[in-house]
Amino acid sequence: MKLKEIERTAHQAWSPAAHHPIYLAAGTSAQQLDATFSTNAALEIFELDLSDPGFDMKLQGSIKTANRYHKLLWSSHGLGSGGPGTLIGGGDGGLIVLYDAARILAGDVEAELGQSVRHTGPVRALDINPFQNNLLASGANDSEIYIWDLNNFATPMTPGAQSQPLEDVGCVAWNCQVQHILASATPSGKAVVWDLRKNEPIIKVSDHTNRMRCSGIAWHPDVATQMVLASEDDRMPVIQMWDLRFATSPLRVFENHSRGILTIAWSRADPELLLSCAKDNRILCWNPNTGEVLYELPTSTQWCFDIQWCPRNPALISAASFDGLLSIYSVMGGSLSAQSQRQVDMISSSFGNFDPFGTGQPLPPLQLTQPHVPAATVLPLKKPPRWIRRPVGASFAVSYCLHGTQTFKMCGSLPGGLVQSHYVYVSQVVTEPHLLSRSAELQAAGHTGHLREFCHAKVQASIDPLEKDIWSFLQVNLEPDPRSKFLKLIGYNPDELAQKRPWLHVVVTISAIELSISSYSFADVDGLIGQALLVGDFEAAVELCLGDGRYADAIILAVAGGADLLERTQERYFDKSSGIGGTFCIIKVSELQDEQALSLSFLVDALGSRLEMEDGGRLCAQACLCYICAGNVDKLASCWDGTHQCSDSLALQVGMYPAVGIFGTNLTCRLVICLKIRLSFNNVATGNCTHLRNGDTREQPYWIGLHLLHSCQTSKNNIFSHRILAYFFSISFSFSSSTPPPMMFILLQPAQVQPPEKIEKRPIPEEHASLRIAFDGLVQRCLIAASDPQTKRKLDDANKRLEFLYDKLREHSVSALSLVSRDFKTRNVNVGIYFKNIISCLRAKMPSHLELL
């Protein structure tokens, strides 16, 4: 497929492979005149810009020269110093001239580096040594062959004595494998191979037909002893392939051209591609190893006299033809119809689509009569060229494992001498080997049911006291009677406690009285509460809390003490309360009451929370122990994360993974826990959360989470998926300082199978409508008045609660009467108390607004 076109009758030379971008130099060719009979000569450099769809090439530099050229070369000599290399031209009168390509590109008129007229006659043969880019071989009339050193251009050397009889040297070529071997060929059909170390011809090649007229010679890029010769003679338009190991007759003869071959070019990128162009106007691409014609270029009706592979872009060739065109083709095929359409578009757009006549109508697209393109589609080479054959490629597989490994596979071929064997390897990439071995250990213990022994072994093996504690607590969790064992572990003897109990009760009561009377700060209230709890005397503990002003704690404890105690505590609380904090506790507690029976674990859990909050996190380790006792992995993980952000990851694994094995009763549960731990773990492992916050690094847990979510939804386990969802929320909130929290939520949207249903709400029954108006108005006014964000949040919350209340009213499950009175039960208690408290709180803060009510 033709890509570019330049209207020049010129010899061309591509910039060297190492040079980027790709340039094409064109030097006006000698012995050719066009209809203007102009004898001007120029050396021009064009840039190949493939992103430009047009046929034109951009002229990057040009100089006028005194001579025209028979041959042009672009050597990488001087490329190392940053320049684009050296251009070498061979002209009439034995002229060899060197130009600095950099100076031509810079527009410098003085681009010539040196010249020599040592040869006689036109210099048609030039070649640069592929190993030493300063060595130039040249050939001209009278069997002259010179070897030039571009660093010292003054005096050339000869490869040996001139061969007799004296003939023109039509072409020279350096061997591609052995750097001191040079071949030359004459139009009479003889090829001579020279050894520069011996300084003499070592072999002469001729087929005895005397009809070969060599127009081209090329060495095999890979096989040192093979070369091809092309014949210009119309009676024998063949290419002969010779192997010097048997140089009495050609190895192969390629016959397809009907007239003499003008030039040949062997691809360096794929030794199975050899181009030839002949006087029959055809350009053929051969596989020189088989003699098969792989490709025929769609060309003009004119002879091509020069053809070259682009050294950098292996799919490109340039061809210069006698009709004054320099064309660049791709051998990969492609569609011509797309291209001709492109030309039409270009012409069309160059006219502009604006409205030149002020008619208010833009001009219609230009209609061009298109020349009929007979074969719109150009097929690519029959054989895939070497440069598109991918030899190797490793891809990650989709499967994954929660334990920090990723399956990964690679494929490719392994060269093994002449017979190539090809393999596909499946490998596993283990990114966290320590974690893997630990988890395997734990899993083994879990499978065999020896978790207790496992814990015990860990206790024995631990050095760090905290680690020891953790393992001990975990072990106790697995014992038959955990509560008593816990007490023992903490250092209390149940029997002793039982004895102490009456005494303790007295102490507690006394201290409570003291507290309430004199507001004397009892130094060890915490200790007393703790002891009261240990012996199970909730009433005393509540008393102590109330005395100390810890209403929230009091209520939580009261919950455990039974409904009666709770009620009394609430009463007392409302009598005293002016704050709002405790209210939330009540609500929370009431909710909990409905859902789960409170137990020791709940209390320990609450204690853990307290510990975590207090003292700026210094007691977090103890809090962790509490969570372990309570079996609360969520909190354990988050607490651990908070304390150990900078500590090493192993510590976390120590704490976490056992917990997984022990608390994870079923698979789903384990997965959730694993996920959570993975999340925490990653934060720890990467040092801190900041990079996550900045969005710099991709973290696998999110993805795993998403995946889990997906799999859960397919298994219709919605509760599970919502738990994950909730967890994502908490994660995104915990990073919320700069990452907007909604992100996670939205990401999860596409995976969500069931969108939340939109429920049409019925109107509130008429008898309650006034209530709603009153409440809404109240909230509205409060909203206007509320200035601090905290209050606003609470009002938002109030709105939600109200909405819940309205729903209840709609269902007629609660009467307006019971709402106003305070004697209602269980769930609805929330609304009433809650709202009452909001109002009272606001009243305390903004009396003026509420008086309006």
Place this chain on the structure above:
Amino acid sequence: MIHDAQMDYYGNRLATCSSDRTVKIFNIRDGAQTLVAHLHGHDGPVWQVAWAHAMYGSVLASCAYDRKVIIWQEGKHEWEKIHEYKGHDSSVNSVSWGPSEFGLLLVCGSSDGGISVLQRAADGRWEAQKINNAHTIGCNAVSWGPAVSIGSLFGQSPQYIKQFVSGGCDNLVKVWREEDGQWKEEVKLESHSDWVRDVAWAPFIGLPICTIASCSQDGRVFIWRSTGSSWTPKLLHKFNDVVWHVSWSITGNILAVSGGDNRVTLWKESVDGQWACVSDVNKGDDSGLRSSI
């Protein structure tokens, strides 16, 4: 020569394609491998295979030098050809399935410079859209991007977009996006100085950032990042040989780079944004390899 090997969604099966013009499917459970299918249909070397998302069953696409793309499906008893696409004029070098949200959606890049997007319609027919001259003298690689635009993350409902990246012989990496049913070149990324051999859009894992890896004949691997508007390149490494293939791990945090010197290196980004080589696997070296076929 085996040109590509891909594991299916569950990691149970491996599809390989080769210069022998065929595709082979192996069961590779528990380290043992058995040949379960040998697919004939191409007339030239098969360059790439790609598994569709598991929700569409066992569907495999293959592309070859014979200018064809074939889509295979596992039937009740054997694998069968369900579609053959012949819309390209030259070697089809790369195929990539789109995100599962869009149904069966395939993009193919060819040496004719064009890119085709194939979509299975509701009635089971396949519709093709072709971008002509996407990469002058040839497209070498295509890779789909995520289905959700990162720009829409903060809105109420996610915006679905069809987008992919391609790399070609014009040394360019291009990002394409569908707008009103038409494919538009969204951005042209220039940094490579030679053919772009492969591109890979990193899996979407929830961060508001898009990442593309590209590798080239010039031995360089670039990591392109975008947070919405512009793409910035970062040179991962300059290798001494052609880099043929790049592949992201499923979680997008490890990049496998396969070079012409038969070396596979794994790269991971550190906290401070520097990429470090975490593993170097020489293919001839058997250590660390679980099984080989």
